[in-house]
Amino acid sequence: MTPPNGPSAAVLKLLGAMRGDRQDPDTERGQALVRLIIVGIVALYIIFEVLAARMPLNRAGLALLAYMGFSVIFSVSVYLAILRAPGPNHPRRWLGMAHDYIGITFTMAIGGKILLPVYSVLLWVTVGNGLRYGPNYLAAATCLALLSLSASAYISPYWRENPYLVATLVVTAIIVPAYAYLLLTQIRQARDEAAAANRAKSSLLAQASHDLRQPVHAISLFTACLRDSNLAAEERKMVDNIDKSLQSVSRLFRSLLDVSTLDSGRVTPxxxxxxxxxxxxxxxxxxxxxxxxxxxxxxxxxxxxxxxxxxxxxxxxxxxxxxxxxxxxxxxxxxxxxxxxxxxxxxxxxxxxxxxxxxxxxxxxxxxxxxxxxxxxxxxxxxxxxxxxxxxxxxxxxxxxxxxxxxxxxxxxxxxxxxxxxxASPNRSRPLTMLDGLRVVLIDDDKDVLLATATLLEKWGCMVQPETSMPSADTSCDLIVTDFELDGGRTGLQCIDFLRRSNGRWIPAVIMTGHDIKIVIEALSGEDIPILSKPVRPAELRSAVMAQKLNAKGGGLSASNLANP
CATH class of the missing domain: 3.30.565.10 (Histidine kinase-like ATPase, C-terminal domain)
Structure with missing residues (x-):
């Protein structure tokens, strides 16, 4: 699934906030920006009403203008504070909400019927703050809205003269947040079900890709062994055609695994x-x-x-x-x-x-x-x-x-x-040499892959010790080639560490995997071990083995003693 854009993305962000995911730094910034815009619009509306002589410039009018000036300064200050320190800040949220409701109450109570449209701002504050920050904020915002309406009705003579208007506004202040919460809860449930189905699809895709990679990987290595045999021209052409088909399948598997990895959200540059x-x-x-x-x-x-x-x-x-x-x-x-x-x-x-x-x-x-x-x-x-x-x-x-x-x-x-x-990579500046006599411990729990890889390495002159699980402590070698995930919950990295400790020296290694390379890299924690993604091309494997041979370091190893154990 591709990331959503446009209005749907905004809805999903609100849903994220409602289920407690408040890590998005855009949440508070967006609320503060809208506050700044609305405060500006209300200030311009009041100035227009004063200029049109519909609102007298008496003590109440001057108080309103002064408060709107303060609100503009406050809104700008909050926005700048969020830019300097983004992220969730509960005291800042409550301060903003307190300012909003005090300002709305003051404006509606003093302005009377002329500033009755400010009631729409009260609905925005209730729904906006509540849905952006979660259900607790929504409940608190609804209570504050009702207190604001009660205070306005108590202070304003116009509101006291129109009790049915007050009742209508109170009912609306309850129904609108409740209905919005109900609708978004239903959308959230549908979204969670879709996300669960997508995760299940990605998991199935990744597992199927891994399981299918193993036989394709084995076939690719067996094909390389055939290519090195004394074949006639017609047989060599058939091997070529098999290899072409395998490379097409390999590209497909790589794409499927890339898609499943991206869908899982685990990819971090x-x-x-x-x-x-x-x-x-x-x-x-x-x-x-x-x-x-x-x-x-x-x-x-x-x-x-x-x-x-x-x-x-x-x-x-x-x-x-x-x-x-x-x-x-x-x-x-x-x-x-x-x-x-x-x-x-x-x-x-x-x-x-x-x-x-x-x-x-x-x-x-x-x-x-x-x-x-x-x-x-x-x-x-x-x-x-x-x-x-x-x-x-x-x-x-x-x-x-x-x-x-x-x-x-x-x-x-x-x-x-x-x-x-x-x-510069050493394997690009140094000529490739033969691998005769190189002692390789090969570890893979898939017997077909183990046989194919061992056969290919032996054709290159290596002395191969195949293992389907953890080798014994007395195993001695010059190079370790291992799958990453093995039966019994063990990993290739554990096998590498075990062999290095039991031999008392650093041994170069190569890891092959059919899973997400990013996961393997995280498990290596900076360890300089080549990682090959299955199906591995024979040329890739030979290049990695040769590079590890030439780059051998630590434990007194060198290219010469690797070639002549």
Whole structure:
């Protein structure tokens, strides 16, 4: 589900307040802003009535004008105080409500029939303060409204002369808040039921995605093993076709898991300084095989810019855009580059594909919407995920396209950072070496995945010890490759910690998971362990294993003693 916008969003905010969720800093600010506007309108109304000679400028009139001046100053002060210190503040709320009801009582009692329209402000104060801040405030506001009406009727001769008018206003002051509360309670109940159904859907989607990823992951690794065998040209072509189909399924699973994770509300950007050129190079490297299948020349324009961004989320955004370009620009070049826009940076993906007609452009970021050839794979989730991640990180996403000329997708608003420290990835500057003799403990509770991964690692020259659960304390190894969630409630991180303690040294590790990577990152608590999302491409796995071998540190480990245990 996408976040609501417009009036429905305001209703949902009120519902959030009614069920006790008072963490939204906009709640008090919005109430204070409306108070300021209404006080200004009432002040102008009184001045107009004085100028029109319908309200005498006697002692009562001067008192009203003086009080309205005070109200303007008070309302501005409260608004500025909220801007300086946003968030829930109960004394400030009660002070504002006290000011509102005292002012309304004074104005209606002194102004008589001329200021009877101020009664509408009393209804606003009752409903507005009550529904914004919760049912307790609503009950208190209704009581204060009745006290205000009683005081006005006692003080004002006009009100005492019109008891039926007073009775009507009192009944209205009771019925309107009660009816509004009843309606919003029903809406809240419907909203809670919808939210529960959405959570159940997201949970089912995530679990189904994880369970289906496991066999696809195993098939992908078995396919890689076949590719390394001595196959004839025809058999190799069949393996290629299987691999293409698997990559399509893999992209679908990634999209489904991204959607379920976004729906759950668990995604929180972790901003850090990133060399954006490295992120783009990673995307190109991961899509090199898909680009070869699509006969696409995939290139990037080199950049040394650094930005403050969540590297995982921005990589997901660019990956989804590039995947779309590869599907709709077969046989054509695709270029990824960056463009400076003042103090910010924009990532642009250009392709020379078939383009998108103008009537489709407003809808391309909608979920399940697909423009162009319906024979293409995918279900139309890629760009909707890009849009939702852009909103999450306050980036701007736009698309320009001309049929027959190509498409440009722009991700703008990345904050540029000046830094002299360029952290180049070692695996990019060092040549890949063979993995012969590398002792690997492989842990996965899925036997098919365990067999497929072990077979592939052994083909690369590794000595593999497969385990379906926690290894024994006397296990010695040079590298740990493990699933994150294992049977019995254990995790791969616990296995890594156990093996490091039992060996008395730091051992490099790689984690593979079919769940949300963000959860794994939080569990690692800053631990520098590569995380691969299933289904893992063989090239990704080999790159991660090689990088851990080359980057081995601590416990006296080095690349040389890893290769020769």
């Amino acid at each position: 972790r901003m850090e300084v990133v060399a954006i050129g490295e992120v783009l190079d990673d995307v190109i490297r991961l899509n090199s095989e898909a680009a070869r299948w699509a006969n696409v020349t995939l290139q990037s324009v080199a950049t040394e810019a650094f930005v403050r961004i969540d590297p995982i989320l921005i990589a997901t955004m660019v990956q989804n855009v590039v995947s779309n370009a590869l599907k709709y620009a077969r046989g054509r070049p695709v270029l990824i580059g960056c463009r400076r826009r003042g103090a910010s940076l924009a990532i642009e993906v250009h392709d020379r594909g078939q383009g998108i007609s103008e009537r489709h452009l407003p809808k391309v970021f909608d979920e399940f919407y697909r423009a162009g050839d319906q024979g293409m794979d995918g279900v139309g989730l890629g760009l909707s995920i890009v849009k939702r991640l852009a909103d999450l990180m306050r980036l701007e996403i736009s698309i320009e396209s001309r049929p027959g000329r190509g498409t440009v997708v722009k991700i703008a608003g990345l904050e540029m950072v000046k830094t002299d420290h360029h952290r």
